[in-house]
Amino acid sequence: MIKKYVKVNKYYLIFFLLIILLMFFVNKYSLFENIDNSISDFVIKNVNNAKVINIFHVITYLGSARVLIIITLLTLAIENRDIFDELAINLSTTYLISYALKKIFRRERPSINLIKKPKDFSFPSGHTMCSVSVYGYLIYAVNKYLKNKKTKVLLTILLSTIMFLVMASRIILNVHYFSDVLFGFILSIILLKMFINYDRI
Numbered sequence: 001m002i003k004k005y006v007k008v009n010k011y012y013l014i015f016f017l018l019i020i021l022l023m024f025f026v027n028k029y030s031l032f033e034n035i036d037n038s039i040s041d042f043v044i045k046n047v048n049n050a051k052v053i054n055i056f057h058v059i060t061y062l063g064s065a066r067v068l069i070i071i072t073l074l075t076l077a078i079e080n081r082d083i084f085d086e087l088a089i090n091l092s093t094t095y096l097i098s099y100a101l102k103k104i105f106r107r108e109r110p111s112i113n114l115i116k117k118p119k120d121f122s123f124p125s126g127h128t129m130c131s132v133s134v135y136g137y138l139i140y141a142v143n144k145y146l147k148n149k150k151t152k153v154l155l156t157i158l159l160s161t162i163m164f165l166v167m168a169s170r171i172i173l174n175v176h177y178f179s180d181v182l183f184g185f186i187l188s189i190i191l192l193k194m195f196i197n198y199d200r201i
Helices: 003-027 033-046 050-061 065-077 079-103 125-147 149-172 180-201
Strands: none
Touching: 003 079, 003 180, 033 149, 033 180, 050 149, 065 079, 065 125, 079 125, 079 180, 125 149, 125 180, 149 180
16 A cells, blocks of 8 residues: 555655755754744734634635534535545644644744744645645545535635635734745645646556
């Protein structure tokens, strides 16, 4: 199993490791510091509307572990059990990797947050990584299993919109820096691609 996974994903694994290496340099030498601080300052100065904050608070909740686990469990109602199995493995793997990387890099979150400050570290964004793993996989499953083209398009647009709004919410609520979300997205896309490659064997 592991040998097959490595065989079909060897180039993606190399790319994944190179991105993590780049993350070490980004974190150690603060390569994104100016961009991160500029975006963070812009958010604090301009996102001061209670309604906007409340809307994005709801949106960001769609990327929380609780909601993503519920979505995963709901797929048990689908006749095809493979969807639940694959989604559960993908989500749990992505979560463990994001958790481990946070512990390694130990980057503090922005000092001012527009919602309650999360207790864990900031880099990379776990909401981003786990949202891509779930909503991204569902986009793949929709296009793999559904036959109706209109339904495929509508669900793909809906899931993509939710995924990117969750990512944006982490920056807009200033609980993450831009680079947290950027590298979380890159890593999770690579992980998702590797998972899909293996699923296609």
